[in-house]
Amino acid sequence: MPQAAATSAREILTGLHEVMAARGNAQSKLDRVVDLIAEAMTSEVCSIYLLRDNKLELYATHGLRKEAVHVTRLAMGEGLVGAIAEEGRILNLAEAASHPQFVYRPETGEESFHSFAGVPIIRLENPIGVLAVQHADPRRYEEVEIEALQTVAMVLSEMIAAARLVDGARRGRMRSAGPLRLSGLKLVAGMAKGEAVFHQPRVIVEHTVAEDTEAERARVYAAFRRMREQIDTMTKEAEFGTVGEHQEILETYRMFAYDEGWSRRINEAIDSGLTAEAAIERVQQRTRSRMREIDDPLLQERMHDLEDLSNRLLRIVSGRMGTAAQTGLTRDTVLIARNLGPAELLEYDRRRLKAVLLEEGSLTAHMTIVARAMGVPVVGRLADIRHSVNDREVILVDGDNGSVIIRPNRQLTSGFDHRMALSQKRRAQFAAIRQLPASTRDGVPISVMVNAGLAEDAAALELTGGDGIGLFRTEFQFLVSATLPGRERQQRLYTKVLESAGDKPVTFRTLDIGGDKALPYLADAKDEAENPAMGWRALRLSLDRSTLMKAQARALIQASGGRVLRVMFPMISEPWEYEEARSLIEEQLEWARKSKRKLPTRVEYGAMLEVPALAEMLDQLLPRIDFLSIGTNDLTQFLFAADRADPRLAERYDWLSPAILRFLKRVIDAAREAKVPVRLCGEMGGLPLEAMALIGIGAESFSITPAAVGPIKAMVRSLDACAVRQRLDHLLKRPPRNLRKALTDWARRHSVAIT
Ligand code: PEP
Numbered sequence: 001m002p003q004a005a006a007t008s009a010r011e012i013l014t015g016l017h018e019v020m021a022a023r024g025n026a027q028s029k030l031d032r033v034v035d036l037i038a039e040a041m042t043s044e045v046c047s048i049y050l051l052r053d054n055k056l057e058l059y060a061t062h063g064l065r066k067e068a069v070h071v072t073r074l075a076m077g078e079g080l081v082g083a084i085a086e087e088g089r090i091l092n093l094a095e096a097a098s099h100p101q102f103v104y105r106p107e108t109g110e111e112s113f114h115s116f117a118g119v120p121i122i123r124l125e126n127p128i129g130v131l132a133v134q135h136a137d138p139r140r141y142e143e144v145e146i147e148a149l150q151t152v153a154m155v156l157s158e159m160i161a162a163a164r165l166v167d168g169a170r171r172g173r174m175r176s177a178g179p180l181r182l183s184g185l186k187l188v189a190g191m192a193k194g195e196a197v198f199h200q201p202r203v204i205v206e207h208t209v210a211e212d213t214e215a216e217r218a219r220v221y222a223a224f225r226r227m228r229e230q231i232d233t234m235t236k237e238a239e240f241g242t243v244g245e246h247q248e249i250l251e252t253y254r255m256f257a258y259d260e261g262w263s264r265r266i267n268e269a270i271d272s273g274l275t276a277e278a279a280i281e282r283v284q285q286r287t288r289s290r291m292r293e294i295d296d297p298l299l300q301e302r303m304h305d306l307e308d309l310s311n312r313l314l315r316i317v318s319g320r321m322g323t324a325a326q327t328g329l330t331r332d333t334v335l336i337a338r339n340l341g342p343a344e345l346l347e348y349d350r351r352r353l354k355a356v357l358l359e360e361g362s363l364t365a366h367m368t369i370v371a372r373a374m375g376v377p378v379v380g381r382l383a384d385i386r387h388s389v390n391d392r393e394v395i396l397v398d399g400d401n402g403s404v405i406i407r408p409n410r411q412l413t414s415g416f417d418h419r420m421a422l423s424q425k426r427r428a429q430f431a432a433i434r435q436l437p438a439s440t441r442d443g444v445p446i447s448v449m450v451n452a453g454l455a456e457d458a459a460a461l462e463l464t465g466g467d468g469i470g471l472f473r474t475e476f477q478f479l480v481s482a483t484l485p486g487r488e489r490q491q492r493l494y495t496k497v498l499e500s501a502g503d504k505p506v507t508f509r510t511l512d513i514g515g516d517k518a519l520p521y522l523a524d525a526k527d528e529a530e531n532p533a534m535g536w537r538a539l540r541l542s543l544d545r546s547t548l549m550k551a552q553a554r555a556l557i558q559a560s561g562g563r564v565l566r567v568m569f570p571m572i573s574e575p576w577e578y579e580e581a582r583s584l585i586e587e588q589l590e591w592a593r594k595s596k597r598k599l600p601t602r603v604e605y606g607a608m609l610e611v612p613a614l615a616e617m618l619d620q621l622l623p624r625i626d627f628l629s630i631g632t633n634d635l636t637q638f639l640f641a642a643d644r645a646d647p648r649l650a651e652r653y654d655w656l657s658p659a660i661l662r663f664l665k666r667v668i669d670a671a672r673e674a675k676v677p678v679r680l681c682g683e684m685g686g687l688p689l690e691a692m693a694l695i696g697i698g699a700e701s702f703s704i705t706p707a708a709v710g711p712i713k714a715m716v717r718s719l720d721a722c723a724v725r726q727r728l729d730h731l732l733k734r735p736p737r738n739l740r741k742a743l744t745d746w747a748r749r750h751s752v753a754i755t
């Protein structure tokens with residue numbers, strides 16, 4: 001802010017500070033404030049309008065007729081004042097009456113004034129009023145005067161909120177908009193109700209006027225330093241996928257974090273007498289209002305990045321750094337975030353976390369898989385959700401349809417409650433089916449196992465109705481722990497899992513870290529690749545870091561003493577990798593034998609088919625393995641060359657594509673010929689229509705997310721395996737344009753339970 005504006009703003013701020021500190025009621029204070037501003041800005045008129053009952057009411061004026069106070073009321077959008085409040089923008093006019101939105105209110109006596117400048121008074125991003133100055137001469141106000149006016153408006157908002165002159169600080173754009181329904185991408189099904197909590201809490205600026213400008217400057221400098229360090233660390237970690245943010249976003253963060261212009265503007269705002277917090281917020285408000293005038297979606301997106309960063313800076317400066325998980329959830333919560341990593345999600349209290357809403361998110365990202373395992377509905381791709389809802393507002397989440405309702409009214413809530421009751425009833429029906437055998441109508445038995453990753457999942461195995469654990473993701477224990485879990489800790493977990501499973505089989509998958517499942521404490525092993533999903537992860541990393549894998553092998557062997565050990569390896573690209581992994585386990589078995597430990601009764605070795613190249617080598621691989629497990633999450637991302645965690649590709653390719661089904665059919669046929677059992681363990685198998693198609697290409701064994709056991713068994717029990725196989729043979733020979741539709745129509749015609 002140029003010097004003149006800073007001086008004039010500081011002069012007014014000092015006066016305001018005194019008015020705020022003085023005794024007296026809110027009205028008398030506002031009356032003094034308008035006098036003060038009019039005088040400091042040598043304006044004939046200064047008026048304050050505040051939002052009350054959704055109308056902008058003239059609360060105080062210097063220069064207009066006093067009789068108009070509390071009489072003149074304008075609707076949002078009405079007149080110049082209404083336009084400023086509704087659009088949150090500044091007006092600076094030499095001739096007010098010639099503006100198309102000008103309305104004349106005779107009671108104010110404003111006909112004698114030509115020039116007009118007004119700025120919104122904003123609280124928590126919502127306009128709560130308007131501060132306006134007027135002049136008899138037809139001249140535009142200088143930019144520096146407008147700057148000063150905005151700074152004053154900010155301090156006024158604090159005073160207005162403190163005096164409760166508007167009904168709560170949350171009136172305004174969002175509140176006046178009433179209920180809001182948004183549609184996103186359904187990531188995890190289920191319905192829930194709760195209060196909005198931001199994963200990264202927003203800071204409410206409480207004190208705006210600085211006592212000691214130099215001290216505020218020092219605080220901002222320190223905060224900038226810390227923020228830059230954090231962004232640099234996050235950028236490095238993102239290469240290993242530890243955080244929920246994408247590389248591209250972090251690049252933009254870096255650009256803004258080091259932007260000289262941004263820090264200079266904050267510094268200037270401090271010069272005008274604001275506290276560090278208020279200065280950050282003030283600059284953000286200005287950027288926001290400028291951006292609003294530019295209708296460019298690309299810029300709007302960048303604006304979100306700057307908002308994030310500004311919020312981060314605010315949190316650092318005010319010492320409120322933790323995520324909402326650290327503060328703890330106190331009520332039923334709908335968590336709001338741009339994106340989340342799986343480890344971040346696991347930090348939340350499962351009992352209070354009812355749903356998650358993301359601006360990004362994709363179906364097979366590990367955060368989604370973890371949420372599914374936790375039974376927490378998730379809706380993704382809700383653009384702008386963080387700016388459409390206020391902290392603690394009620395949200396109804398329909399994860400079954402991928403929609404949410406913010407600030408519901410009574411009718412909406414009761415409609416939702418009704419649907420939720422129906423959905424619970426359906427779930428109860430599925431719960432009854434869960435324990436029934438999964439055989440098709442023509443008697444083909446289908447094995448339905450569950451995917452698990454935590455001790456709790458294994459403990460709940462009986463309830464899920466699964467035939468066993470077809471995929472135990474051992475890396476989850478590593479993800480939720482702050483330090484590397486040693487052999488003993490691993491062994492304790494595996495023992496617990498095997499004990500809870502009783503007679504049901506458990507297949508352990510060796511560590512699959514890297515990609516979007518990274519470990520902060522393995523930071524020295526960072527993946528330098530541009531695309532970590534195709535980088536040094538899973539078995540690739542385990543074979544190179546053999547100490548890690550040896551420890552895991554010993555833990556698995558010892559936990560399985562006296563039982564069958566079923567173990568499989570993730571992300572095999574070539575058969576030799578499988579051979580090396582298998583030898584490593586065998587060496588550890590030898591060690592256990594020599595050291596006279598109780599051995600597993602038998603070891604069954606499995607390979608995961610996730611990399612398409614391996615499918616070409618099945619003739620070599622199949623004779624060497626006891627079972628094959630197809631991981632469709634990774635496999636399909638590689639088949640389509642489409643990053644499973646990229647929200648922009650989340651809806652682009654369909655699992656029910658002829659390419660995928662033909663590919664899978666070849667693999668299943670080859671395994672059957674070699675008499676090697678094959679199981680599907682990706683998310684695809686947990687969706688009824690997809691599972692139906694998989695049975696149609698010969699799949700008979702699935703490992704799926706526990707919540708899907710009921711719906712999948714219901715589908716299986718209503719299906720004729722022979723008929724669906726014939727149908728798939730036909731459809732894959734001559735694929736229709738829309739295979740999903742063709743399959744849906746067929747399922748409906750044959751009364752297959754696909755919903
Ligand atoms: C898969 O890739 O399909 C799979 C089951 O493994 P994950 O989702 O853990 O990568």
Ligand code: MG
Binds near residue numbers: 610631634
């Ligand atoms: Mg995988």
